[in-house]
Amino acid sequence: MATIYDVAKRAGVSRSTVSRVLNNQPGVHPETRERVLAAVRELNYHPNFAARALKRQRADAVGVIIPSSFREPRSDEPRGYYFTEIIRGAYNYFTEHRMAVTLLDDEGTFEFYQSIFERRQVDGILFIDLELGSDMTRRLKSLGFPFVIIGNAGEPDVVCVDVDNYGSSQRVVQYLYSQGHRRIAIINGPERRLASRDRRAGFLAAIEHLGLELPEEYDQPGDFSERSGQKAMRRLLQTVPRPTAVYAVNDRMAIGAIRAARDAGLNVPDEISVVGFDDIPVAPYINPPLTTMRQPLYELGAEAARLLHEIITSGAASVSRVVLPATLIERNTVAARIEP
Amino acid sequence: MATIYDVAKRAGVSRSTVSRVLNNQPGVHPETRERVLAAVRELNYHPNFAARALKRQRADAVGVIIPSSFREPRSDEPRGYYFTEIIRGAYNYFTEHRMAVTLLDDEGTFEFYQSIFERRQVDGILFIDLELGSDMTRRLKSLGFPFVIIGNAGEPDVVCVDVDNYGSSQRVVQYLYSQGHRRIAIINGPERRLASRDRRAGFLAAIEHLGLELPEEYDQPGDFSERSGQKAMRRLLQTVPRPTAVYAVNDRMAIGAIRAARDAGLNVPDEISVVGFDDIPVAPYINPPLTTMRQPLYELGAEAARLLHEIITSGAASVSRVVLPATLIERNTVAARIEP
DNA sequence: GTGATGACCCAAAACGTGGTGGGGGATGGG
DNA sequence: CCCATCCCCCACCACGTTTTGGGTCATCAC
Numbered sequence: 001m002a003t004i005y006d007v008a009k010r011a012g013v014s015r016s017t018v019s020r021v022l023n024n025q026p027g028v029h030p031e032t033r034e035r036v037l038a039a040v041r042e043l044n045y046h047p048n049f050a051a052r053a054l055k056r057q058r059a060d061a062v063g064v065i066i067p068s069s070f071r072e073p074r075s076d077e078p079r080g081y082y083f084t085e086i087i088r089g090a091y092n093y094f095t096e097h098r099m100a101v102t103l104l105d106d107e108g109t110f111e112f113y114q115s116i117f118e119r120r121q122v123d124g125i126l127f128i129d130l131e132l133g134s135d136m137t138r139r140l141k142s143l144g145f146p147f148v149i150i151g152n153a154g155e156p157d158v159v160c161v162d163v164d165n166y167g168s169s170q171r172v173v174q175y176l177y178s179q180g181h182r183r184i185a186i187i188n189g190p191e192r193r194l195a196s197r198d199r200r201a202g203f204l205a206a207i208e209h210l211g212l213e214l215p216e217e218y219d220q221p222g223d224f225s226e227r228s229g230q231k232a233m234r235r236l237l238q239t240v241p242r243p244t245a246v247y248a249v250n251d252r253m254a255i256g257a258i259r260a261a262r263d264a265g266l267n268v269p270d271e272i273s274v275v276g277f278d279d280i281p282v283a284p285y286i287n288p289p290l291t292t293m294r295q296p297l298y299e300l301g302a303e304a305a306r307l308l309h310e311i312i313t314s315g316a317a318s319v320s321r322v323v324l325p326a327t328l329i330e331r332n333t334v335a336a337r338i339e340p
Numbered sequence: 341m342a343t344i345y346d347v348a349k350r351a352g353v354s355r356s357t358v359s360r361v362l363n364n365q366p367g368v369h370p371e372t373r374e375r376v377l378a379a380v381r382e383l384n385y386h387p388n389f390a391a392r393a394l395k396r397q398r399a400d401a402v403g404v405i406i407p408s409s410f411r412e413p414r415s416d417e418p419r420g421y422y423f424t425e426i427i428r429g430a431y432n433y434f435t436e437h438r439m440a441v442t443l444l445d446d447e448g449t450f451e452f453y454q455s456i457f458e459r460r461q462v463d464g465i466l467f468i469d470l471e472l473g474s475d476m477t478r479r480l481k482s483l484g485f486p487f488v489i490i491g492n493a494g495e496p497d498v499v500c501v502d503v504d505n506y507g508s509s510q511r512v513v514q515y516l517y518s519q520g521h522r523r524i525a526i527i528n529g530p531e532r533r534l535a536s537r538d539r540r541a542g543f544l545a546a547i548e549h550l551g552l553e554l555p556e557e558y559d560q561p562g563d564f565s566e567r568s569g570q571k572a573m574r575r576l577l578q579t580v581p582r583p584t585a586v587y588a589v590n591d592r593m594a595i596g597a598i599r600a601a602r603d604a605g606l607n608v609p610d611e612i613s614v615v616g617f618d619d620i621p622v623a624p625y626i627n628p629p630l631t632t633m634r635q636p637l638y639e640l641g642a643e644a645a646r647l648l649h650e651i652i653t654s655g656a657a658s659v660s661r662v663v664l665p666a667t668l669i670e671r672n673t674v675a676a677r678i679e680p
Numbered sequence: 681g682t683g684a685t686g687a688c689c690c691a692a693a694a695c696g697t698g699g700t701g702g703g704g705g706a707t708g709g710g
Numbered sequence: 711c712c713c714a715t716c717c718c719c720c721a722c723c724a725c726g727t728t729t730t731g732g733g734t735c736a737t738c739a740c
Contacts, residue, residue, distance in 0.1 A: 001458065003696060014720045019698055027718065044454065049461040050399065051696035053390035054725050061442065071432050080424035081621070087443075088420065092411050095445045100461065102401065102442035103427075105435045114384070118341065121389040121440065255625075281421070282622045285595075343726060354690045359728055367688060391726035394695050 002043040011039035022047065053120075061100040062308060063122035064090065065113075067130055068106045081281055082297065086128055086150060089301025097309060099123075106130070110139050117145040124308045126150065126301075131193060146311040148304045152194035153321075159311065161304045161322040165195050168293050168326040169202030169247070170209075172275050175328060176245045177210055180337035181273065185218035185243035187232040187253050196224075199249040199277065218243055222253050229253025233260035237272075244272060244337055251276035251283055251292055258286065258333065269335035279329055289331035296324045342383040351379040362387065393460075401440040402648060403462035404430065405453075407470055408446045421621055422637065426468055426490060429641025437649060439463075446470070450479050457485040464648045466490065466641075471533055486651040488644045492534035493661075499651065501644045501662040505535050508633050508666040509542030509587070510549075512615050515668060516585045517550055520677035521613065525558035525583035527572040527593050536564075539589040539617065558583055562593050569593025573600035577612075584612060584677055591616035591623055591632055598626065598673065609675035619669055629671035636664045 004022075008015045013032060020028050021036040028036075039045070053059045066083050091101050104116060104125070116125065124146035132140070134155040140147060141158050153160035176184050186203050189196030207214050217239040220232040229248050233256065236243055248254035254276030261268050268274055268288060276283065279294035303324065307317045344362075348355045353372060360368050361376040368376075379385070393399045406423050431441050444456060444465070456465065464486035472480070474495040480487060481498050493500035516524050526543050529536030547554050557579040560572035569588050573596065576583060588594035594616030601608050608614055608628060616623065619634035643664065647657045 001460075004698095005696080013718095015697080016699075016721085017719060020719090023698080025699095029718065032718080044451075044458065046455045046458040048394070048696050049459045050390045050393035051725090052698080054388070054394050054695090054727085055697045055699085057725075059390065070428065071435070080428065081421060084420040084424045088410065091443055095411075100442050100444070102440045103431055104440070115386045118384065118386040119389045120341075282625045285622045286625050287627045344728095345726080355727080356691080356729075357689060360689090363728080369688060372688080388726050391695090392728080394697085395726080395728045397695075 002045040004045070004047070006043055007036065007039045007045045010043060011036045057120075058123050058312075059100075059121060060098065061102055061122045062090075062094060062305075062312075063102050063104040063116060063125045064128060065104045065106050065125060065130065066128050068108065070106075082278075083128055085297035086301035086304075089298040089303075090126055090305040091301075093302050093305035093309070099309075110136060113140060114143060117143055124148070124312045126304055126308055146308060148308040148311070148317075150300055150304050152198060154194055157320060159307055159317045159320045161300055161307065161324065163195075163295050163300060164323045164325050165198035166202035166205075167323075168277070169199045169249070170206040171326075171328060172247050172277075172293060173203055173206035173210065176247070176273065176275065176334070177212075179245075179273070179334060181245040182212060183218070183241060183243045184212065184214075184245045184247060185220065185236050185239075187220045187222045187229055187236075187246060187248040187257060189222060189224045189249045189253075191221075193224075196249060203247060203249075215239065222248070224250050224252055226252045226256035226259075229256030230260040231256075233257035234264070237261070237264050237266070242272070245275070245334065246272065247275050247277075249277050251278040251280045251290060254290055254292065254333075255282070255286055258288075258290075269333045273334040273337070275334060277326070283329075284331065288333055291331045291333045292329055293326040294329050295326055299324055342385040344385070344387070346383055347376065347379045347385050350383060351376045397460070398463050398652075399440075399461060400438065401442055401462045402430075402434060402645075402652075403442050403444040403456060403465045404468060405444045405446050405465060405470065406468050408448065410446075422618075423468055425637035426641035426644075429638040429643075430466055430645040431641075433642050433645035433649070439649075450476060453480060454483060457483055464488070464652045466644055466648060486648060488648040488651070488657075490640055490644050492538060494534050497660060499647055499657045499660045501640055501647065501664065503535075503635050503640060504663045504665050505538035506542035506545075507663075508617070509539045509589070510546040511666075511668060512587050512617075512633060513543060513546035513550065516587070516613065516615065516674070517552075519585075519613070519674060521585040522552060523558070523581060523583045524552065524554075524585045524587060525560065525576050525579075527560045527562045527569055527576075527586060527588040527597060529562060529564045529589045529593075531561075533564075536589060543587060543589075555579065562588070564590050564592055566592045566596035566599075569596030570600040571596075573597035574604070577601070577604050577606070582612070585615070585674065586612065587615050587617075589617050591618040591620045591630060594630055594632065594673075595622070595626055598628075598630075609673050613674040613677070615674060617666070623669070624671065628673055631671045631673045632669055633666040634669050635666055639664055 004015050004018050008018045017028060018036050021033050064087060070083060094101050127149045129151045137153050137155045137158050149160040152162050173184060188200050220235060222228040222232050236246060246257055248257050254274050257274055258268050261272050266272055276290050276292035279292045283290040283292055303322055310317050344355050344358050348358045357368055358376050361373050404427060409419060410423060434441050442462060467489045469491045477493050477495045477498050489500040492502050513524060528540050560575060562568040562572050576586060586597055588597050594614050597614055598608050601612050606612055616630050616632035619632045623630040623632055643662050650657050
C-alpha cells in the first residue's frame with residue numbers, strides 16, 4: 001500500500017510538498033506539482049483515511065441513527081421504506097459533499113449516544129424519527145456535538161426538520177370540507193408520538209375553525225397499524241349519524257379502515273370517504289387507490305443533511321427548525337358529497 | 341475530550357497499561373485494572389476511532405455499495421425496498437459484531453473501487469446487485485481486498501451469495517404444471533442481467549424436462565418495468581393458442597401483465613394465471629393478491645455479511661458461493677386448470 | 681545468600697498524515 | 711559582485727492509539 005512517503009520519493013520531493021499538492025495549498029511550483037500528481041497516479045496513491053482523520057480531527061463522515069425497530073425482521077408494517085427515502089435524501093447530499101454516511105446502532109441510552117460523539121467516528125449525527133423525548137434531547141444538546149433530528153424534537157433550540165403535520169392535517173379537513181363533507185372523523189396514531197399529536201391538533205383546529213361538530217365517537221384511537229385502523233373503522237361505522245369521511249393519520253390505518261368498510265358492505269368512496277397520510281408505496285395499488293398526504297421524505301433527509309453540514313462546518317445552523325409541507329395526492333378514496 | 345493519557349495519569353499508570361486493560365489483555369494486576377476502569381468511567385473516556393484504526397490497520401467498518409439507481413429520485417419502480425431488506429440483514433450481523441456499516445457511493449469505475457480499498461476507510465465491501473461484469477470482478481479480485489457480491493458474480497472463485505434463480509424458476513414451472521397448466525409463457529427481464537438469464541434458463545430447463553412445448557411467442561422480452569410487463573402480456577394474449585399461465589420474472593412485470601389481462605377483459609386467475617418473482621411489499625395488496633416467489637433478501641444480506649466477516653478475520657471464506665432458495669407464496673393469481 | 685523465574689508495569693517507537701518554522705536557491709536590483 | 715527578496719521545499723512535531731522490548735520487584739529453589 002503506497003504511502004505519502006512513497007509518493008514523495010518517487011516525485012523527488014518531501015512529504016510535506018506532497019501534502020500541499022494534495023490539499024491544494026499554494027507555494028508549490030506548477031512543474032513540481034505536476035510531478036507529484038504524476039507520482040500519485042503511477043503509484044495509485046490514496047491518502048489513508050484514518051491518518052487523515054486523526055490529524056485533521058474530523059472524520060468526513062456522518063452517522064445516521066435509525067430506530068431499533070428497523071432491525072426487526074420483516075413485519076406487516078415495513079417502515080423500512082420510510083428510512084430508505086430519508087436516508088437517500090441525506091446520502092445524496094453528503095455524497096455530493098464528499099462525506100461518508102455510516103449507519104449507527106441505536107441502543108437508546110444517553111451514554112451510548114455520548115460514546116459515539118466521544119470516539120469521534122463521525123462529525124455529526126442524524127437522528128431519524130426517534131422520539132427521543134425532550135429530556136434526552138436537552139442532554140444531547142448540552143454535549144455540544146453537531147446533530148439534527150428528523151421529526152419533532154419537542155424542544156426549542158434543537159435543530160430539527162419535520163413534515164408539517166399540523167398544517168397538513170388542517171388541509172385534509174379543508175379539502176374534505178370543500179368536497180361537501182361535514183361529518184368528519186379521525187383515526188389517531190399512538191399518543192406518545194409527537195407526529196400523532198401534531199396531526200390530531202391540526203385536525204381539531206380545522207374542525208373548530210370551520211365550525212363543525214366533533215362527537216366524541218368521531219375521535220378514535222389507533223396505533224398506526226393496519227389492524228387498529230380496521231378496528232377503529234368498525235367502531236365508527238356503528239355511530240349515528242355515521243361520518244361521511246374519515247381521516248386516518250397514516251396510510252396503514254387507512255388501508256385497514258377501507259377493509260373494514262368493505263367488510264361491512266360499504267362502498268368507498270361513494271358511501272364513505274377515506275384520507276390517509278404518508279403515501280406509502282402501496283397506496284396507489286390498493287383498491288380503490290388511496291387519497292393521501294404525501295410526506296416529503298426525500299426532501300426531509302436532504303434538508304436535514306444540509307443543516308447538519310452547516311452545523312459541522314460553521315458551528316451553527318442558520319435556522320433551528322424547518323417544516324416541510326406535505327402534498328395532497330388525490331386518488332379515488334374521496335368522493336364529493338352533496339350534504340342532505 | 342479525554343485521551344488515554346488523561347486516563348493513565350488519573351489512574352497513576354502508563355498509557356500502555358490502560359491500553360492493556362481496555363483490550364482485555366493479560367498481565368495487569370486486578371487491582372490496577374479496577375483503578376484504570378474507574379478512571380475511564382470518571383473521565384467518560386472512549387478510545388479515539390481514527391487513532392485506533394490507524395494503529396491497528398483496520399477500521400472495524402465495512403462498506404456497502406448500492407447501485408447508483410438508488411440515488412435517483414422517487415421513481416415508479418422503487419428498488420429501495422430491495423436494498424433496505426438486504427442492508428438490514430447485513431447491518432444486524434455487523435452491529436452484532438461491533439462493526440460499523442457505511443454506505444458507499446457507486447461511481448462504477450475500477451479506479452474508484454480501488455480507491456476505496458486503498459484509503460482503508462473500511463475493512464471490506466459488500467456489492468449489492470451491481471452486475472459488475474466478470475472483467476471488473478476479476479480485476480477487483482486481483483486486488484486481494486475482502487469483498488462479497490450479492491447476486492451472481494458470473495465468475496468462479498469470487499465469493500458471492502445469490503438467490504437460487506435457476507432452481508426457483510424450475511419450481512414455478514413445476515407448480516404451474518401441478519396445477520394443470522400445460523401452455524406456460526414467460527416474460528423475461530433485461531438480458532444483460534444475470535438474474536434474468538438465470539431465471540430464464542431455469543424456466544427453459546423445466547419446460548423441456550416436463551416435455552412441454554414452448555412456441556417462440558411464449559418467450560417474451562421485458563425489462564423489469566411494469567409497463568414492459570403490460571406490453572408483453574398484450575402480445576401474449578394475441579397468440580393462438582393463448583397460454584393458460586404466465587411467469588413474469590419479477591413482480592413489477594407481473595403487475596403490468598395482470599393489468600393488461602384485465603384491460604383485455606380477462607379474469608385473473610380464472611382465464612389466465614400469473615406468477616411473479618420477488619414478493620415486493622405491494623404484492624399482497626394488488627387485485628387479486630399476487631402469487632410469487634419470495635426472495636430471501638434479509639437472509640441474503642445476513643449471509644453475505646457472515647462471509648465477508650469471515651474473509652476479513654480469517655483471510656478467506658469457507659465457501660465461495662452460497663445460493664439461497666426462494667419460497668413460493670401462494671396467493672390468488674394462479675387457478676387450477678383442467679386441461680381440455 | 682544468590683541466581684532464576686514470573687508478574688507487572690513503563691518508555692518509546694510506530695501507524696500515515698497535516699502543519700509550522702526555518703533554510704536554501706534563484707532572481708533581480710544596486 | 712553582493713545582498714535582499716521571494717519562492718519553494720525540507721525537517722520535525724503532533725494527532726491518540728497499540729505494541730514491543732525491556733526493566734523492576736518479589737518470590738522461590740538451591
